[in-house]
Amino acid sequence: MEDYFSYTAKLFNLDDASQKPEALKGIRVMDFSHVIFGPVAARLLADYGAEVIKLELPFYGDLWRPATYWGKYWKHSNPIWHNITKNKYFLSVNLALRQSKELIYKMAETSDVVIENFAPGTADAWQIGYEKISKINPNIIFLSCSTYGQFGPMRYFPGWDLLAQGASGVLTLNGYPDTDVFYKLPDYVGDFVPGNFAALAVLMALYYRKKTGKGQYIDMAQTEGLMRTLFHYTYYSITGEAIGRTGNTDPTMMPASIFKAADGKYLALACATAGQFKKFASAIGRQELASDPRFADTIERLKPENAKTLTEIVTEWVKSKPGVEIVRLADEAGFPAAEVADDFTIANDEWRRKRGSVVLFKDDVYGNLVIAGPSAQLSGTPSRTKWLARPLGYHNRVVLKKFLGLSENEIKDLEKKKVIGTFDDRPGLKPPVYYNLDEDPIYNYGKEVSS
Amino acid sequence: MSSREEVYTRHGGKGGDRGKILTEMMNAEGKAEVLDDILVLDVSCANFAGIICASFLAEFGAEVIKIEPPEGDAARQITPFGVTVQGVGIPFMFEGRNKRYMTLDIKNSDEDRKTFAALAKKAAVVIESFAPGEMDGWGIGYRQLSQVNPGLIYIALSAYGQYTDKAREAARAPDTDITSQAGSGLPAQMGAPAEDREPFSWPLRGGMWVGWYISGLSAALGGTVALLHRQNTGEGQMVDVAGMDAYSSMVGMPATIGFTWEKARPRIGVLDFILYPYGHWKCKDGFVAIAAPRDHDFRALLKILGLWEQEDDWRYSSDRIPDILEQALHLHRIIEEKTLQFTADELVRMALNYSRKSARSKWRGGGVPIVMKLMTPEEAMTNKQWHIRKAFQEVEDEKLGKYTISANFVKMSESPPRVKWVASEIGKDNDYIRKKYLSD
Numbered sequence: 001m002e003d004y005f006s007y008t009a010k011l012f013n014l015d016d017a018s019q020k021p022e023a024l025k026g027i028r029v030m031d032f033s034h035v036i037f038g039p040v041a042a043r044l045l046a047d048y049g050a051e052v053i054k055l056e057l058p059f060y061g062d063l064w065r066p067a068t069y070w071g072k073y074w075k076h077s078n079p080i081w082h083n084i085t086k087n088k089y090f091l092s093v094n095l096a097l098r099q100s101k102e103l104i105y106k107m108a109e110t111s112d113v114v115i116e117n118f119a120p121g122t123a124d125a126w127q128i129g130y131e132k133i134s135k136i137n138p139n140i141i142f143l144s145c146s147t148y149g150q151f152g153p154m155r156y157f158p159g160w161d162l163l164a165q166g167a168s169g170v171l172t173l174n175g176y177p178d179t180d181v182f183y184k185l186p187d188y189v190g191d192f193v194p195g196n197f198a199a200l201a202v203l204m205a206l207y208y209r210k211k212t213g214k215g216q217y218i219d220m221a222q223t224e225g226l227m228r229t230l231f232h233y234t235y236y237s238i239t240g241e242a243i244g245r246t247g248n249t250d251p252t253m254m255p256a257s258i259f260k261a262a263d264g265k266y267l268a269l270a271c272a273t274a275g276q277f278k279k280f281a282s283a284i285g286r287q288e289l290a291s292d293p294r295f296a297d298t299i300e301r302l303k304p305e306n307a308k309t310l311t312e313i314v315t316e317w318v319k320s321k322p323g324v325e326i327v328r329l330a331d332e333a334g335f336p337a338a339e340v341a342d343d344f345t346i347a348n349d350e351w352r353r354k355r356g357s358v359v360l361f362k363d364d365v366y367g368n369l370v371i372a373g374p375s376a377q378l379s380g381t382p383s384r385t386k387w388l389a390r391p392l393g394y395h396n397r398v399v400l401k402k403f404l405g406l407s408e409n410e411i412k413d414l415e416k417k418k419v420i421g422t423f424d425d426r427p428g429l430k431p432p433v434y435y436n437l438d439e440d441p442i443y444n445y446g447k448e449v450s451s
Numbered sequence: 452m453s454s455r456e457e458v459y460t461r462h463g464g465k466g467g468d469r470g471k472i473l474t475e476m477m478n479a480e481g482k483a484e485v486l487d488d489i490l491v492l493d494v495s496c497a498n499f500a501g502i503i504c505a506s507f508l509a510e511f512g513a514e515v516i517k518i519e520p521p522e523g524d525a526a527r528q529i530t531p532f533g534v535t536v537q538g539v540g541i542p543f544m545f546e547g548r549n550k551r552y553m554t555l556d557i558k559n560s561d562e563d564r565k566t567f568a569a570l571a572k573k574a575a576v577v578i579e580s581f582a583p584g585e586m587d588g589w590g591i592g593y594r595q596l597s598q599v600n601p602g603l604i605y606i607a608l609s610a611y612g613q614y615t616d617k618a619r620e621a622a623r624a625p626d627t628d629i630t631s632q633a634g635s636g637l638p639a640q641m642g643a644p645a646e647d648r649e650p651f652s653w654p655l656r657g658g659m660w661v662g663w664y665i666s667g668l669s670a671a672l673g674g675t676v677a678l679l680h681r682q683n684t685g686e687g688q689m690v691d692v693a694g695m696d697a698y699s700s701m702v703g704m705p706a707t708i709g710f711t712w713e714k715a716r717p718r719i720g721v722l723d724f725i726l727y728p729y730g731h732w733k734c735k736d737g738f739v740a741i742a743a744p745r746d747h748d749f750r751a752l753l754k755i756l757g758l759w760e761q762e763d764d765w766r767y768s769s770d771r772i773p774d775i776l777e778q779a780l781h782l783h784r785i786i787e788e789k790t791l792q793f794t795a796d797e798l799v800r801m802a803l804n805y806s807r808k809s810a811r812s813k814w815r816g817g818g819v820p821i822v823m824k825l826m827t828p829e830e831a832m833t834n835k836q837w838h839i840r841k842a843f844q845e846v847e848d849e850k851l852g853k854y855t856i857s858a859n860f861v862k863m864s865e866s867p868p869r870v871k872w873v874a875s876e877i878g879k880d881n882d883y884i885r886k887k888y889l890s891d
Binding site: 004005007008009011012021023024044048063067068069070071072074079080082083084121124129130131148149150151152153154155157158159160162163165166167168169170171172173174175176179180181182183184185186187188189192193196197198199200201203204205206207208210211212214215216217218219220221224225227228229230231232233234235236237238239242243244245246247248249250251252253256257258260266267268269270272273274275276298299300301302303304307330331332333334335336337338339340341342343344345346347348351352354355357358369370371372373374375376377378379380381 | 459460467468469472473474476477483485486497507511525526528529530531532533534535536540541542544545546582583584587588592594610611612613614615616617618619620621623624625626627628629630631632633634635636637638639640641642643649650651653654655656657658659660661664665666668669670671672673674675676677678679680682683684686687688689690691692693695696697698699700701702703704705706707708709710711712713714715716720721723724725726729730731733738740742744745769772773774806819821823824825826827828829830831832834835836837839840842843845854855856857858859860861862863864865866868
């Protein structure tokens, strides 16, 4: 029999990925959403082959377009925006105008999914909510994203990832006990995780529609998404006590903390089971720990007084060895350990590139950029990157001509009336200065290009 | 529609059907289940990413069988401070949704492996977390099962994945939440700045299972994409989830920033890399979270707190981003001096009153400074919003008694997810499963 890893290397071969079928081919998505929560849900659908048309306000665009870490732009674009909105068609229309709504209604006839994350009620007030769209296309799947949901006493409250972390209790769980400092989960996890939940709900609705022909309305509250990931409520309902903050130690396994090694490297080391603990104990030459009545049994080991003693023993041991050696020892013995990876190591680790969880992508407009690959690799219908984010209004002509059959004259008329538009001269919205849009065949779709 | 329902679903404008649609979404009972024709086998061990993935499919109506050795999955003992109810840990109870329980000793018994293969022939989804290649070595991996059942979706969870040389070298490395967090880049972004004293300046672990929940959610998402492809073509496939990818693949920032900036971001404590004010402050009776990052939100916040004289110095968002840490912390303290003079409720009311006025004003663009009281999970359970939305559900296990869970993560008008029952007894459904799936 062929060796397992040779078999899987062929099964997941990255070179073949672009030839493989796309699971969501033929699904059309109208994406009215902005910032991160909604756009990520739409992007996940695009990654698997859906045709996602992102609508933005002319000359302003999505609020998040210029929002880059510490104000650092890359080729006049926001580098992290590329990951949030890749593979989409960028159409810029002014939703407030009557003629724009007519365009949207026309597009709704052939769309399968609509995604929005305005304040609850806004989309309906603008006549582009579920009520209106479902009259045009009764089989539509309409996803509304918000912080607290579409109904309930707090439905009008605006929110960000931070507020969802604050309202669910997530924010108060990060940090050290007996201090007055909390840390929020970084990088807007409170948008990305609910965004993935929302995409999951849309996929389920697509599956259901294929079976029954019925569309539906989806109400995704990001706080509820975060709440689904906390067993802390159950712990409280059973014990009457809170888990609270436990610093760098995970109270569900023992040992399970972030430690500092002899060379100053930080690493996480954990033993989830009695078996793993036994392997750990012999790997560090302390077999007696695995038969010590305080530590042999998993539940005993987790009790706070025993956990404290054991954590001290492990802290001392980790201090005595360099990080790399500990991780190598762990991989050999079969107990979990990993160095704390930072931005630079993640961007440059060779194995991540080979796996496809970090990708060096060559884009027609922006050139080479390293972006994250999917968090699940599919052998048959893999997620893929086709293009990065684009300047505001970049796909106006493609969408209006190819998808809606408008003529060049009609488009010019819409431009004149400011129904559609493009970018203002701001980073995040405009193309790189060296890039000549006049020669771009997609931006000028259906026009003569002098290239 | 009761008057109470009307109040909580009403929206501005001319009315119409929106209230009715929302009222019907308040309850899931009696509605269709998306995956009611799907059989899922969860044979993951000591790995909650697998259990969580199985839960999501079960909430959408799949028949999920949790297969464990006769002594039970070691995941039953992964629980805060060792707290169990009759030997069952809290996370296992929390995720014990709509599942069947069967005992098979896959690790040791040839006979049980055959039984598993017979079940897998009828299954749409298999979820496993053994060392990569282990199931294959036993003759019940994706390679063998897919020959008999080409429509099978095989979800494998591990630390480093199922392919690449690295995966081969580290195949024995088990996946846990904390190593997944560390290896995928979360703690590097959390904690106090390097100048602070140890251990506060160390990379900090996220205080919940960020790694395992991201892996479980990603597995369910990938699995559902595969189910759609199977629905269209009848073809199955393998879904490979690696814990070391979890955080960085979900948020994407580490990879791109590591490349464009050519170095790693430092830890900046309670501040945010992009937005300010965007965090929490001490107040008279606790803490408030404040988000007022856009320029007009920030100005509104200054007005509310009586800090308008600061406007000139911090006018633009670029003045406020913490690339000069000392400068951002200076502003942090200026705001804190004011928040300390009020209670959380007062601050929330001040912000709400301002936002309401600014929304009604004909001079648009008044800003929406958001202030809310910071809540612990226990306090969140008492919030009326979640009561109305039935976000928490009291459930009863036959053996373990009553407890509370946070139930469904989404509301859907036609085919919502739901928790029908909770259970966690080892081997509880052995007879039911053998009769239903193995009698022919």
